[in-house]
Amino acid sequence: MIDKERLAAHLEAVRRGSPLVHNITNYVVMNNSANALLALGASPVMAHWVAEVEEMVAIAGALVINIGTLDGEWIEAMVVAGRAARRRGTPIVLDPVGAGATSQRTQAAWRIIEECTPAVIRGNGSEIMALVNSDVRSKGVDSSASSDDALEAAKVLAERTGAVVVISGPTDYITDGTRTETITNGNPIMTAVTGMGCTATAVVGAFVAMGDDVLLSATHAMAVMGVAGERAAKVAKGNGSMQIAFLDELYNLTGEVLKNEVRQ
Numbered sequence: 001m002i003d004k005e006r007l008a009a010h011l012e013a014v015r016r017g018s019p020l021v022h023n024i025t026n027y028v029v030m031n032n033s034a035n036a037l038l039a040l041g042a043s044p045v046m047a048h049w050v051a052e053v054e055e056m057v058a059i060a061g062a063l064v065i066n067i068g069t070l071d072g073e074w075i076e077a078m079v080v081a082g083r084a085a086r087r088r089g090t091p092i093v094l095d096p097v098g099a100g101a102t103s104q105r106t107q108a109a110w111r112i113i114e115e116c117t118p119a120v121i122r123g124n125g126s127e128i129m130a131l132v133n134s135d136v137r138s139k140g141v142d143s144s145a146s147s148d149d150a151l152e153a154a155k156v157l158a159e160r161t162g163a164v165v166v167i168s169g170p171t172d173y174i175t176d177g178t179r180t181e182t183i184t185n186g187n188p189i190m191t192a193v194t195g196m197g198c199t200a201t202a203v204v205g206a207f208v209a210m211g212d213d214v215l216l217s218a219t220h221a222m223a224v225m226g227v228a229g230e231r232a233a234k235v236a237k238g239n240g241s242m243q244i245a246f247l248d249e250l251y252n253l254t255g256e257v258l259k260n261e262v263r264q
Helices: 004-017 030-040 053-058 072-088 103-116 125-132 147-161 188-192 196-209 214-233 239-252 255-261
Strands: 020-024 043-046 062-066 092-095 120-124 164-168 172-175 180-183
Touching (some): 004 030, 004 196, 004 214, 004 255, 020 053, 020 196, 030 043, 030 239, 053 072, 062 072, 062 196, 072 092, 072 103, 092 103, 092 196, 103 125, 120 125, 120 196, 125 147, 125 164, 164 196, 164 214, 172 214, 180 214, 188 239, 214 239, 214 255
Parallel strands (some): 020 043, 062 092, 092 120, 120 164
Antiparallel strands (some): 164 172, 172 180
Protein backbone atom coordinates (compact mmCIF):
# COMPACT_ATOMS: atom_id res chain seq x y z
CA MET A 1 0.00 0.00 0.00
CA ILE A 2 1.06 3.57 -0.63
CA ASP A 3 2.47 5.55 2.26
CA LYS A 4 0.43 8.71 1.66
CA GLU A 5 2.83 10.94 3.57
CA ARG A 6 5.67 9.68 1.41
CA LEU A 7 3.56 10.26 -1.72
CA ALA A 8 2.88 13.87 -0.75
CA ALA A 9 6.54 14.43 0.12
CA HIS A 10 7.60 13.01 -3.26
CA LEU A 11 5.37 15.47 -5.13
CA GLU A 12 6.90 18.29 -3.11
CA ALA A 13 10.41 16.99 -3.87
CA VAL A 14 9.67 17.10 -7.61
CA ARG A 15 8.33 20.66 -7.34
CA ARG A 16 11.25 21.79 -5.22
CA GLY A 17 13.97 19.91 -7.07
CA SER A 18 12.76 20.74 -10.60
CA PRO A 19 14.60 17.81 -12.22
CA LEU A 20 15.64 18.11 -15.86
CA VAL A 21 13.84 15.37 -17.78
CA HIS A 22 15.38 14.65 -21.17
CA ASN A 23 12.69 13.42 -23.56
CA ILE A 24 13.30 11.72 -26.87
CA THR A 25 9.64 11.50 -27.68
CA ASN A 26 7.21 11.67 -30.55
CA TYR A 27 6.01 14.66 -32.53
CA VAL A 28 2.40 14.18 -31.45
CA VAL A 29 3.00 14.62 -27.72
CA MET A 30 6.01 16.90 -27.32
CA ASN A 31 3.89 19.89 -26.30
CA ASN A 32 1.64 17.86 -24.01
CA SER A 33 4.52 16.17 -22.22
CA ALA A 34 6.52 19.37 -21.84
CA ASN A 35 3.57 21.24 -20.38
CA ALA A 36 2.76 18.41 -17.98
CA LEU A 37 6.34 18.40 -16.70
CA LEU A 38 6.25 22.18 -16.30
CA ALA A 39 2.93 21.91 -14.43
CA LEU A 40 4.65 19.53 -11.99
CA GLY A 41 7.56 21.92 -11.54
CA ALA A 42 10.00 19.75 -13.48
CA SER A 43 12.16 21.03 -16.32
CA PRO A 44 11.57 19.38 -19.72
CA VAL A 45 13.93 19.25 -22.68
CA MET A 46 13.03 17.64 -25.99
CA ALA A 47 16.31 16.77 -27.71
CA HIS A 48 16.70 14.03 -30.30
CA TRP A 49 19.67 15.12 -32.43
CA VAL A 50 22.12 12.24 -32.17
CA ALA A 51 25.10 14.61 -32.01
CA GLU A 52 23.94 16.21 -28.76
CA VAL A 53 22.03 13.58 -26.84
CA GLU A 54 25.01 12.33 -24.84
CA GLU A 55 25.75 15.83 -23.58
CA MET A 56 22.10 16.40 -22.74
CA VAL A 57 21.86 13.14 -20.81
CA ALA A 58 24.88 14.23 -18.79
CA ILE A 59 22.88 17.05 -17.17
CA ALA A 60 19.52 15.26 -16.91
CA GLY A 61 17.92 13.62 -13.91
CA ALA A 62 16.09 11.09 -16.09
CA LEU A 63 15.85 10.05 -19.73
CA VAL A 64 12.44 9.33 -21.27
CA ILE A 65 12.45 7.34 -24.53
CA ASN A 66 9.17 7.19 -26.43
CA ILE A 67 9.05 5.36 -29.78
CA GLY A 68 5.79 6.87 -31.01
CA THR A 69 7.04 8.41 -34.27
CA LEU A 70 9.91 6.16 -35.23
CA ASP A 71 12.55 6.41 -37.90
CA GLY A 72 16.06 5.00 -38.18
CA GLU A 73 17.87 8.18 -37.07
CA TRP A 74 15.67 8.54 -34.01
CA ILE A 75 16.28 4.94 -32.98
CA GLU A 76 20.04 5.54 -33.16
CA ALA A 77 19.68 8.70 -31.06
CA MET A 78 17.62 6.77 -28.50
CA VAL A 79 20.24 4.04 -28.25
CA VAL A 80 23.12 6.50 -28.01
CA ALA A 81 21.34 8.47 -25.30
CA GLY A 82 20.28 5.31 -23.52
CA ARG A 83 23.78 3.89 -23.45
CA ALA A 84 25.08 7.19 -22.06
CA ALA A 85 22.38 7.22 -19.38
CA ARG A 86 23.17 3.61 -18.48
CA ARG A 87 26.87 4.43 -18.04
CA ARG A 88 26.01 7.38 -15.80
CA GLY A 89 23.37 5.56 -13.77
CA THR A 90 20.68 7.96 -14.95
CA PRO A 91 17.26 6.28 -14.84
CA ILE A 92 15.63 5.56 -18.20
CA VAL A 93 11.87 5.31 -18.75
CA LEU A 94 10.82 3.55 -21.96
CA ASP A 95 7.41 3.90 -23.61
CA PRO A 96 7.15 1.17 -26.30
CA VAL A 97 4.37 2.94 -28.21
CA GLY A 98 2.67 0.64 -30.70
CA ALA A 99 4.72 -2.44 -29.83
CA GLY A 100 2.90 -5.32 -31.42
CA ALA A 101 1.43 -3.19 -34.21
CA THR A 102 4.49 -3.79 -36.43
CA SER A 103 7.52 -6.00 -36.07
CA GLN A 104 9.76 -2.92 -36.46
CA ARG A 105 8.28 -1.31 -33.36
CA THR A 106 8.61 -4.42 -31.26
CA GLN A 107 12.19 -4.93 -32.43
CA ALA A 108 13.09 -1.29 -31.74
CA ALA A 109 11.67 -1.54 -28.22
CA TRP A 110 13.67 -4.70 -27.52
CA ARG A 111 16.85 -3.18 -28.89
CA ILE A 112 16.47 -0.27 -26.47
CA ILE A 113 15.68 -2.64 -23.59
CA GLU A 114 18.69 -4.84 -24.28
CA GLU A 115 21.24 -2.09 -24.93
CA CYS A 116 20.04 0.56 -22.48
CA THR A 117 18.38 -1.39 -19.59
CA PRO A 118 15.53 0.98 -18.71
CA ALA A 119 14.52 1.34 -15.09
CA VAL A 120 10.84 1.57 -16.07
CA ILE A 121 8.83 0.30 -19.04
CA ARG A 122 5.38 1.93 -19.24
CA GLY A 123 2.76 0.95 -21.77
CA ASN A 124 -0.83 -0.11 -22.30
CA GLY A 125 -1.97 -3.70 -21.97
CA SER A 126 -1.40 -4.71 -25.58
CA GLU A 127 2.07 -3.14 -25.75
CA ILE A 128 3.25 -4.91 -22.62
CA MET A 129 1.81 -8.23 -23.76
CA ALA A 130 3.39 -7.86 -27.23
CA LEU A 131 6.83 -7.46 -25.69
CA VAL A 132 6.41 -10.86 -24.05
CA ASN A 133 4.43 -12.70 -26.74
CA SER A 134 5.11 -11.92 -30.40
CA ASP A 135 1.69 -13.32 -31.35
CA VAL A 136 -0.06 -10.44 -29.58
CA ARG A 137 -1.06 -7.63 -31.95
CA SER A 138 -1.97 -4.13 -30.84
CA LYS A 139 -4.41 -1.79 -32.56
CA GLY A 140 -1.91 0.86 -33.65
CA VAL A 141 -1.13 2.87 -30.52
CA ASP A 142 -4.41 1.88 -28.85
CA SER A 143 -4.75 -1.10 -26.58
CA SER A 144 -6.91 -4.07 -27.47
CA ALA A 145 -6.17 -5.68 -24.09
CA SER A 146 -7.04 -4.47 -20.61
CA SER A 147 -4.49 -3.77 -17.92
CA ASP A 148 -5.94 -6.75 -16.02
CA ASP A 149 -5.22 -9.00 -18.99
CA ALA A 150 -1.61 -7.83 -19.12
CA LEU A 151 -0.61 -8.20 -15.48
CA GLU A 152 0.98 -11.63 -15.76
CA ALA A 153 2.88 -10.55 -18.89
CA ALA A 154 4.06 -7.47 -17.00
CA LYS A 155 5.48 -9.63 -14.23
CA VAL A 156 7.28 -11.81 -16.78
CA LEU A 157 8.67 -8.73 -18.54
CA ALA A 158 9.86 -7.26 -15.24
CA GLU A 159 11.65 -10.46 -14.31
CA ARG A 160 13.18 -10.77 -17.76
CA THR A 161 14.44 -7.17 -17.98
CA GLY A 162 14.96 -6.04 -14.40
CA ALA A 163 12.70 -3.06 -15.07
CA VAL A 164 9.65 -1.92 -13.18
CA VAL A 165 6.74 -2.40 -15.57
CA VAL A 166 3.76 -0.04 -15.54
CA ILE A 167 0.49 -0.89 -17.29
CA SER A 168 -1.96 1.97 -17.78
CA GLY A 169 -5.68 1.23 -17.73
CA PRO A 170 -8.81 1.52 -15.58
CA THR A 171 -6.54 -0.01 -12.97
CA ASP A 172 -2.89 0.95 -13.29
CA TYR A 173 -0.53 -1.85 -12.32
CA ILE A 174 3.07 -1.23 -11.29
CA THR A 175 5.23 -4.32 -10.77
CA ASP A 176 8.82 -5.42 -10.43
CA GLY A 177 7.81 -9.04 -10.85
CA THR A 178 7.56 -9.58 -7.10
CA ARG A 179 5.89 -6.50 -5.67
CA THR A 180 2.79 -5.14 -7.38
CA GLU A 181 1.02 -1.85 -6.65
CA THR A 182 -2.22 -0.54 -8.12
CA ILE A 183 -3.81 2.85 -8.74
CA THR A 184 -7.53 3.02 -9.54
CA ASN A 185 -7.95 6.77 -10.03
CA GLY A 186 -8.66 8.24 -13.42
CA ASN A 187 -11.56 8.66 -15.85
CA PRO A 188 -12.41 7.08 -19.22
CA ILE A 189 -12.27 10.45 -20.98
CA MET A 190 -8.50 10.38 -20.49
CA THR A 191 -8.31 7.79 -23.28
CA ALA A 192 -9.86 10.33 -25.69
CA VAL A 193 -6.98 12.78 -25.19
CA THR A 194 -4.06 12.03 -27.47
CA GLY A 195 -0.80 11.38 -25.71
CA MET A 196 -2.17 10.94 -22.20
CA GLY A 197 -0.23 7.70 -21.82
CA CYS A 198 2.89 9.35 -23.16
CA THR A 199 2.38 12.13 -20.64
CA ALA A 200 2.25 9.50 -17.91
CA THR A 201 5.63 8.23 -19.08
CA ALA A 202 7.12 11.72 -18.84
CA VAL A 203 5.65 12.17 -15.36
CA VAL A 204 7.19 8.85 -14.31
CA GLY A 205 10.51 10.29 -15.52
CA ALA A 206 10.18 13.26 -13.17
CA PHE A 207 9.38 11.06 -10.19
CA VAL A 208 12.16 8.51 -10.76
CA ALA A 209 14.59 11.43 -11.09
CA MET A 210 13.69 12.46 -7.53
CA GLY A 211 13.17 9.06 -5.93
CA ASP A 212 15.28 6.27 -4.50
CA ASP A 213 12.83 3.38 -5.05
CA VAL A 214 11.86 2.90 -8.68
CA LEU A 215 8.66 0.97 -8.02
CA LEU A 216 7.39 3.51 -5.49
CA SER A 217 8.43 6.39 -7.74
CA ALA A 218 6.47 4.95 -10.66
CA THR A 219 3.49 4.30 -8.37
CA HIS A 220 3.56 7.86 -7.09
CA ALA A 221 3.68 9.19 -10.66
CA MET A 222 0.65 7.13 -11.67
CA ALA A 223 -1.21 8.32 -8.57
CA VAL A 224 -0.57 11.91 -9.61
CA MET A 225 -1.78 11.17 -13.16
CA GLY A 226 -4.91 9.43 -11.91
CA VAL A 227 -5.93 12.02 -9.34
CA ALA A 228 -5.30 14.94 -11.70
CA GLY A 229 -7.23 13.19 -14.49
CA GLU A 230 -10.14 12.36 -12.23
CA ARG A 231 -10.41 15.94 -10.99
CA ALA A 232 -10.08 17.35 -14.51
CA ALA A 233 -12.89 15.13 -15.81
CA LYS A 234 -15.30 16.74 -13.34
CA VAL A 235 -14.99 20.13 -15.06
CA ALA A 236 -14.20 19.13 -18.66
CA LYS A 237 -16.90 19.41 -21.32
CA GLY A 238 -15.14 17.07 -23.75
CA ASN A 239 -11.70 15.86 -24.72
CA GLY A 240 -10.52 19.33 -25.80
CA SER A 241 -11.22 21.02 -22.48
CA MET A 242 -10.06 17.86 -20.72
CA GLN A 243 -6.54 18.42 -22.02
CA ILE A 244 -6.43 21.94 -20.57
CA ALA A 245 -8.20 21.00 -17.34
CA PHE A 246 -5.73 18.18 -16.77
CA LEU A 247 -2.76 20.55 -16.97
CA ASP A 248 -4.48 22.96 -14.60
CA GLU A 249 -5.20 20.20 -12.09
CA LEU A 250 -1.62 18.96 -12.35
CA TYR A 251 -0.34 22.48 -11.73
CA ASN A 252 -2.59 22.99 -8.70
CA LEU A 253 -2.26 19.52 -7.22
CA THR A 254 -1.16 19.42 -3.59
CA GLY A 255 0.05 16.72 -1.30
CA GLU A 256 -3.09 17.05 0.80
CA VAL A 257 -5.33 16.46 -2.22
CA LEU A 258 -3.28 13.42 -3.17
CA LYS A 259 -3.50 11.97 0.33
CA ASN A 260 -7.27 12.45 0.42
CA GLU A 261 -8.12 11.23 -3.08
CA VAL A 262 -5.65 8.54 -4.15
CA ARG A 263 -7.18 5.06 -4.37
CA GLN A 264 -5.58 1.66 -4.71
